Amino acid sequence: MNDSNLDNIWHVEIKFVEDDTHTHATVRAQLRDGETMTTHGDAYRNPKDASQPMIGEEIAAARALIALGTELLQTASARIEQVTHQQVHLQG
Numbered sequence: 001m002n003d004s005n006l007d008n009i010w011h012v013e014i015k016f017v018e019d020d021t022h023t024h025a026t027v028r029a030q031l032r033d034g035e036t037m038t039t040h041g042d043a044y045r046n047p048k049d050a051s052q053p054m055i056g057e058e059i060a061a062a063r064a065l066i067a068l069g070t071e072l073l074q075t076a077s078a079r080i081e082q083v084t085h086q087q088v089h090l091q092g
Contacts, residue, residue: 023056039067
């Protein structure tokens with residue numbers, strides 16, 4: 001596979017919504033073909049633990065980015081299968 005355009009830039013944006021015990025992250029990735037993928041991740045704080053908003057954001061973002069990676073692998077697998085007509089199993 002050889003792409004003639006190697007100047008690809010993908011934009012990934014992470015937004016957070018938080019309350020006292022929950023952090024929700026939404027990841028939006030704008031791919032080079034104009035397609036947008038959106039995934040979500042959550043983190044919950046035990047009410048007995050001290051509030052550390054940055055840790056909640058890191059966990060929620062990590063979970064949303066893992067979901068994005070999984071979705072990208074599934075999309076790539078489907079595209080490979082369309083070309084090769086064989087089942088593909090990509091692992092993360």
